[in-house]
Ligand SMILES: NC(=O)C1=CN([C@@H]2O[C@H](COP(=O)(O)OP(=O)(O)OC[C@H]3O[C@@H](n4cnc5c(N)ncnc54)[C@H](O)[C@@H]3O)[C@@H](O)[C@H]2O)C=CC1
């Protein structure tokens with residue numbers, strides 16, 4: 001299985017996370033090419049990972065076997081149309097991480113029914129602990145699926161979804177998810193400071209607690225609800241805290257937030273599907 005000659009279009013946060021995962025996994029940096037208009041981004045990527053960086057998208061694509069699209073969804077139409085000639089010449093497997101950009105829209109902009117894998121990673125890919133949802137267009141063969149898996153597995157855990165629309169659900173849960181957990185960390189850290197802990201202690205206790213809870217949840221056969229019960233002594237401190245979350249109906253709040261993210265991804269898809 002070869003993952004040789006990968007071109008990234010867009011060298012921002014997500015591309016950096018994926019490149020970090022690939023290089024840490026032993027993928028040769030000189031077979032990774034990145035295109036980004038920002039000179040600062042190009043210099044950072046070159047210095048951090050030893051990859052080849054280009055200002056011109058078409059130059060990065062030449063001879064690429066796999067093309068990873070990492071620009072903002074709002075730029076998708078323009079970028080795909082601009083690189084269509086280079087892409088149809090190279091005939092790569094396309095992997096798109098762009099939230100809400102439908103496979104058919106990309107194929108329309110390329111002017112060819114190229115194999116497209118939609119991947120929805122998240123920034124913990126930077127530390128090889130990403131959670132990544134994948135969906136393949138009908139044009140992707142078994143070798144293409146394997147190649148996409150090999151590339152994305154370097155960034156973390158992968159799960160295929162069979163219905164493209166479910167990528168929007170993946171976006172709402174794990175794509176955007178790190179931000180929810182960071183927000184909760186910010187809140188718990190601030191609460192610790194308010195209760196008199198020094199800021200450094202409040203931060204470290206918060207982060208280590210999140211890490212420990214995630215590790216336990218991953219390694220234990222018991223569901224998170226059972227692990228929560230193990231912390232909650234009857235008549236004790238946790239019970240009081242959880243009652244406050246319950247009063248605010250945390251489950252309903254989280255469900256609303258996830259629906260809002262899913263709906264935003266679906267809105268972007270709708271708009272792009274209607275775009276020429
Ligand atoms: N940041 C995240 O946690 C996640 C982001 N994504 C998706 O990844 C994609 C990129 O997001 P980020 O990396 O966060 O954005 P970003 O803004 O950090 O990176 C985008 C990069 O594209 C470059 N760019 C702009 N115009 C370009 C062009 N014409 N050709 C080539 N490159 C160009 C910019 O200079 C920038 O470095 C988005 O579509 C987003 O939906 C998906 C999952 C998670």
Ligand SMILES: O=C(O)[C@@H]1CCC=N1
Nearest residue numbers: 099122171175176177
């Ligand atoms: O906020 C966003 O639109 C992107 C997609 C998932 C995470 N970040």
